[in-house]
Amino acid sequence: MRQLMKGNEAVVYGALLGGATHFFGYPITPASEIAHAAAELFPASGRHFLQAESEVAAVNMIYGAAGAGARAMTASSGPGISLMAEGISYIAGAELPCVIVDVQRAGPGLGNIWPEQSDYNAVVKGGGHGNYRNVVYAPNSAQEMCDLTYRAFNLADLYRVTVFLLSDAYVGQMMEPVELPERAIHGERKPWALYGDAQSRGNLISSIHMSTAEQGDHNWHLRAKYDQIASEYTDWQEVDVEDAELLFVAYGISARVAISAAQRLRRTGVRAGLLRPRTLFPFPRARLAELARGTVRDIAVVELSDGMMADDVQLAVLDSATVHRLNWLGGEVPTTDLVVDRARELIPMLTTLR
Amino acid sequence: MVKHAKPGSFYDTFERKGAGQRTTHYCPGCGHGTVHKLIAEAIDEFGVQDRTIFCSPVGCSVFGYYYFDTGNIQCAHGRAPAVATGLRRVNPESIIISYQGDGDLAGIGTAEIIHAANRGENITVFFVNNAIYGMTGGQMAPTTLIGQQTTTTPGGRCEARDGSPIGMAELIDALSTPVFVERVSLADGKRTMKTRAAVRKALRNQIEKKGFSFVEILSPCPVNWKMSPSEARRWIVDTLEHAYPVRNFRDGAGEPRAAAGEPRAAAGAADAASGLWLDDEDLHSLLSSRHDFPDDLRVHDIAEQRVKIAGFGGQGVLSAGVLLANCAITSGLHATWLPSYGPEMRGGTANASVIVSVDEIGSPLVDDPTTLLAMNGPSLDAFERSVVPGGLIIANSSIVPREAERDDLRFYPVPASDIAQELGFLGAANVVMLTAYAALEGFPSPETIRHVIPHSLKRKRLEKLNLRMVDAALDYVAKNPIRLPAGQARR
Numbered sequence: 001m002r003q004l005m006k007g008n009e010a011v012v013y014g015a016l017l018g019g020a021t022h023f024f025g026y027p028i029t030p031a032s033e034i035a036h037a038a039a040e041l042f043p044a045s046g047r048h049f050l051q052a053e054s055e056v057a058a059v060n061m062i063y064g065a066a067g068a069g070a071r072a073m074t075a076s077s078g079p080g081i082s083l084m085a086e087g088i089s090y091i092a093g094a095e096l097p098c099v100i101v102d103v104q105r106a107g108p109g110l111g112n113i114w115p116e117q118s119d120y121n122a123v124v125k126g127g128g129h130g131n132y133r134n135v136v137y138a139p140n141s142a143q144e145m146c147d148l149t150y151r152a153f154n155l156a157d158l159y160r161v162t163v164f165l166l167s168d169a170y171v172g173q174m175m176e177p178v179e180l181p182e183r184a185i186h187g188e189r190k191p192w193a194l195y196g197d198a199q200s201r202g203n204l205i206s207s208i209h210m211s212t213a214e215q216g217d218h219n220w221h222l223r224a225k226y227d228q229i230a231s232e233y234t235d236w237q238e239v240d241v242e243d244a245e246l247l248f249v250a251y252g253i254s255a256r257v258a259i260s261a262a263q264r265l266r267r268t269g270v271r272a273g274l275l276r277p278r279t280l281f282p283f284p285r286a287r288l289a290e291l292a293r294g295t296v297r298d299i300a301v302v303e304l305s306d307g308m309m310a311d312d313v314q315l316a317v318l319d320s321a322t323v324h325r326l327n328w329l330g331g332e333v334p335t336t337d338l339v340v341d342r343a344r345e346l347i348p349m350l351t352t353l354r
Numbered sequence: 355m356v357k358h359a360k361p362g363s364f365y366d367t368f369e370r371k372g373a374g375q376r377t378t379h380y381c382p383g384c385g386h387g388t389v390h391k392l393i394a395e396a397i398d399e400f401g402v403q404d405r406t407i408f409c410s411p412v413g414c415s416v417f418g419y420y421y422f423d424t425g426n427i428q429c430a431h432g433r434a435p436a437v438a439t440g441l442r443r444v445n446p447e448s449i450i451i452s453y454q455g456d457g458d459l460a461g462i463g464t465a466e467i468i469h470a471a472n473r474g475e476n477i478t479v480f481f482v483n484n485a486i487y488g489m490t491g492g493q494m495a496p497t498t499l500i501g502q503q504t505t506t507t508p509g510g511r512c513e514a515r516d517g518s519p520i521g522m523a524e525l526i527d528a529l530s531t532p533v534f535v536e537r538v539s540l541a542d543g544k545r546t547m548k549t550r551a552a553v554r555k556a557l558r559n560q561i562e563k564k565g566f567s568f569v570e571i572l573s574p575c576p577v578n579w580k581m582s583p584s585e586a587r588r589w590i591v592d593t594l595e596h597a598y599p600v601r602n603f604r605d606g607a608g609e610p611r612a613a614a615g616e617p618r619a620a621a622g623a624a625d626a627a628s629g630l631w632l633d634d635e636d637l638h639s640l641l642s643s644r645h646d647f648p649d650d651l652r653v654h655d656i657a658e659q660r661v662k663i664a665g666f667g668g669q670g671v672l673s674a675g676v677l678l679a680n681c682a683i684t685s686g687l688h689a690t691w692l693p694s695y696g697p698e699m700r701g702g703t704a705n706a707s708v709i710v711s712v713d714e715i716g717s718p719l720v721d722d723p724t725t726l727l728a729m730n731g732p733s734l735d736a737f738e739r740s741v742v743p744g745g746l747i748i749a750n751s752s753i754v755p756r757e758a759e760r761d762d763l764r765f766y767p768v769p770a771s772d773i774a775q776e777l778g779f780l781g782a783a784n785v786v787m788l789t790a791y792a793a794l795e796g797f798p799s800p801e802t803i804r805h806v807i808p809h810s811l812k813r814k815r816l817e818k819l820n821l822r823m824v825d826a827a828l829d830y831v832a833k834n835p836i837r838l839p840a841g842q843a844r845r
Contacts, residue, residue, distance in 0.1 A: 174718050
């Protein structure tokens with residue numbers, strides 16, 4: 001049974017069915033509907049919602065709640081994510097699990113509330129200090145806002161990492177039909193967490209390692225963990241790639257427009273396809289390289305940033321395909337027409353098709 | 355009496371510490387060891403060692419976990435009260451101690467301490483005030499006295515430049531929620547005994563779930579004060595206590611009350627007994643809409659509809675879009691609804707873009723609508739040109755002063771505001787517009803609209819009224835068949 005809801009609302013439905021028990025929020029457009037829905041549905045189901053005094057406090061409440069063994073989450077947008085950077089670094093260092101949703105808006109600074117995808121580097125590369133990564137899901141529909149949040153808690157618990165949903169103002173604000181996951185899942189008791197009982201009394205949640213050797217070992221341990229996640233959890237969607245000469249690469253709202261552009265070009269005889277990363281860390285680097293060594297000659301990266309993900313695409317394919325950057329900034333989401341036109345301007349194989 | 359034996363809540367040897375596992379890492383004459391011991395003794399005495407979680411700050415006491423044989427969590431600089439809040443909201447039974455220094459609590463962490471106190475979190479905060487940053491090398495703290503020399507105030511703290519020493523106990527006491535606020539001192543044995551009593555009181559309050567307790571402890575830092583331990587203790591009495599009066603500010607812990615952090619619906623399986631924790635089945639029914647869609651409303655063949663609904667904020671533009679999208683879902687179709695949102699919603703113009711399709715929908719943007727529902731004049735001006743040739747424009751002719759200028763599309767005026775007003779609710783003109791669209795395009799069916807309205811509108815009391823709008827609009831369209839726009843008629 002499908003229900004019409006905003007992507008932002010769908011996050012909360014997915015979270016509750018995914019076992020979330022604690023939501024610590026701070027209002028920010030265009031993410032606030034997540035806090036609104038959480039404020040209603042967490043208490044209504046016996047779970048806990050608290051509005052923090054700041055994003056700094058919210059992420060540290062998560063640190064405490066996750067340290068106490070709970071499935072905890074928050075949601076914000078760029079300015080709030082910047083404030084959380086410190087806490088996310090501590091969470092990574094102490095290896096706590098949590099889920100954070102970033103409904104991206106335009107920046108830097110206060111920017112505006114329209115969609116950009118310019119938090120990519122901050123979220124996908126870590127964002128705070130030190131050697132760490134977040135697992136980053138990239139939903140492109142209300143259904144995926146629900147489903148990926150639902151999945152995020154198990155993944156976070158399994159690897160003791162922060163799992164991000166890197167969304168955007170359109171995917172958050174857009175209403176679409178959502179089918180709820182059938183089965184509710186729950187976290188289990190964690191041997192390392194603080195339950196305030198005899199069994200967990202010896203546990204320590206900390207990110208300090210005073211000796212260089214110990215800190216080094218810890219960081220190599222983290223690195224190995226991220227590599228393992230990369231080998232097991234890289235996720236992407238492919239459309240019409242089998243014979244593709246032109247490959248669109250995009251995530252989130254950009255991917256929705258890019259698939260329309262690819263399909264329109266295919267109707268005019270262009271062998272166009274799409275690869276949509278569903279995880280940005282880990283990044284589907286090997287698959288991109290494989291496609292670039294195959295039929296793909298040109299790659300069009302459609303992005304609401306100045307090319308942050310395109311850098312990763314370039315790194316994946318090196319010189320085996322030409323990477324074109326189709327970027328829009330400031331909060332504008334291009335129409336299908338604009339994407340097709342820009343592709344025609346930039347990509348020689350399309351110029352003859354006018 | 356101060357005991358000389360090691361408290362049971364301390365580790366026997368400080369194995370986490372590395373070298374020198376029987377001594378602390380604190381400097382000679384430092385007050386931290388004393389405070390640690392008083393806390394550990396109180397934990398012993400109340401028998402709460404297993405339940406205790408000790409939150410270490412950043413500062414000299416960052417290594418609290420070397421010593422306390424309790425649950426331990428090390429926190430980011432100044433954030434311990436927020437971390438303690440998280441811990442508390444998960445587990446109402448644990449005993450949570452936030453141990454913080456002056457840079458941590460009174461400097462970088464002022465927001466977190468003030469708000470945790472103001473929420474009345476049922477936690478205990480021990481604030482060790484030595485008027486200087488210890489670990490980082492003797493820099494000025496917010497509590498450093500005027501004229502006091504530090505490594506960042508080599509000429510002494512200057513009020514005009516650096517402000518005044520901050521009285522945290524006084525600040526906390528300005529809030530209504532905390533139950534216990536006291537400032538104590540470690541300058542001598544008598545004062546230390548008072549400190550011991552305050553530590554015990556603050557912990558007992560938490561055990562009895564009375565709420566937020568705050569103990570500020572004036573504590574010596576001989577190394578950074580560049581004094582001998584005995585000089586340091588004298589300086590506390592002669593100088594520090596003048597700036598920071600040692601006294602009880604509040605002892606309002608009367609009857610146990612529902613402190614924050616003891617929320618009615620706290621989390622975890624532990625609360626299953628409360629009856630508020632929904633099990634899987636109840637959770638599912640909370641999250642599922644309580645209606646199923648009848649199969650006979652399904653639609654299988656329909657050209658993609660890209661509908662732009664535009665008007666003033668308050669005309670129900672967005673909810674008309676939701677109604678249409680819900681009709682699409684009920685018909686078994688794909689749908690997207692994209693609002694113009696943000697400041698535009700609060701007054702001014704608003705629009706919603708709805709796509710309805712048999713196929714999965716790529717871009718949800720509607721830049722070339724097949725239908726425009728213009729609820730007001732500016733909407734027709736703004737979007738007329740974007741409608742596809744052969745498309746449809748429906749205008750709310752009650753207030754849209756003109757017809758379409760283009761002659762390559764269909765134009766249909768309907769006095770939606772008048773019809774809605776006559777039926778007694780101007781705010782339902784959006785339903786009249788949407789029903790007119792449905793009647794002209796053959797989708798959604800009137801049955802679908804009637805079925806969806808009760809589930810789609812937030813204000814249930816308007817259900818009957820809205821259903822009458824549907825009837826009135828269908829009636830109007832039946833009596834006023836679509837005609838060619840003026841431009842086409844002239845040609």
